[in-house]
Amino acid sequence: MITLYGVYRSRASRPLWVLFESGTPFTHVPVIQAYRLPDPKAPDAPLNTTSAEFLKINPQGQIPAMTDGDLTLTESLGIATYLARRYGGPLGPQTDADSALIDQWMLLAATAIETPALEILQAPQVAMGEGITAVAAEKLRRPLARLNAHLRGRDWLLGDRFTVADITVAECVRYAQGHPGLLAEFPEVHRWLTTAQARPAFQRMWAGRMAEPA
Numbered sequence: 118m119i120t121l122y123g124v125y126r127s128r129a130s131r132p133l134w135v136l137f138e139s140g141t142p143f144t145h146v147p148v149i150q151a152y153r154l155p156d157p158k159a160p161d162a163p164l165n166t167t168s169a170e171f172l173k174i175n176p177q178g179q180i181p182a183m184t185d186g187d188l189t190l191t192e193s194l195g196i197a198t199y200l201a202r203r204y205g206g207p208l209g210p211q212t213d214a215d216s217a218l219i220d221q222w223m224l225l226a227a228t229a230i231e232t233p234a235l236e237i238l239q240a241p242q243v244a245m246g247e248g249i250t251a252v253a254a255e256k257l258r259r260p261l262a263r264l265n266a267h268l269r270g271r272d273w274l275l276g277d278r279f280t281v282a283d284i285t286v287a288e289c290v291r292y293a294q295g296h297p298g299l300l301a302e303f304p305e306v307h308r309w310l311t312t313a314q315a316r317p318a319f320q321r322m323w324a325g326r327m328a329e330p331a
């Protein structure tokens with residue numbers, strides 16, 4: 118039985134989207150980030166990333182984490198791809214080439230998109246936010262241009278099949294969606310992201326997220 122640890126308002130959104138796409142049953146344990154609590158060590162504090170019980174699952178104290186029988190995994194992208202391979206049917210790779218392409222796009226998202234996109238998401242809360250946003254947007258233009266060219270004439274990253282690659286990349290690009298004009302520069306990325314986010318499984322994940330306190 119799968120147990121997924123981590124609130125919706127975290128990178129747990131990635132495996133949650135995979136689980137909802139595939140209709141896989143799981144137990145959800147909504148561990149919250151300690152930094153979001155006034156006193157994470159208080160006796161009545163909810164289960165959080167510094168709780169002793171959770172540190173037994175992920176000694177690094179980060180969400181998401183997952184157990185499936187004897188297997189314990191951390192790292193949202195590793196969990197998402199495991200779930201897609203093991204339980205996701207067409208969401209996962211069907212051939213070695215699929216497998217390589219899923220890794221390629223996931224690694225592009227993790228190394229070239231996630232950090233600058235997060236800087237855009239968090240910029241409104243920090244000093245010098247406008248400057249940070251401008252620099253981050255410039256860093257994103259190169260990988261977004263690549264995605265844009267690749268998606269021309271394709272519905273999804275692997276062609277006509279929606280896969281875990283679309284989930285992992287879309288969840289990283291999402292962080293930059295608040296930028297006022299960036300995605301308009303990349304219409305194929307905009308089309309692809311909007312279509313992915315219209316899927317019932319994304320909507321279910323998003324509703325879960327909205328139901329949690331900000």
Ligand SMILES: N[C@@H](CCC(=O)N[C@@H](CS)C(=O)NCC(=O)O)C(=O)O
Pocket residue numbers: 126127128129150151152166178179180181191192193194
């Ligand atoms: N590379 C990790 C990053 C995990 C991560 O930073 N998780 C955040 C929530 S999205 C967290 O647990 N923050 C609490 C902390 O770092 O103390 C992954 O993708 O799973």
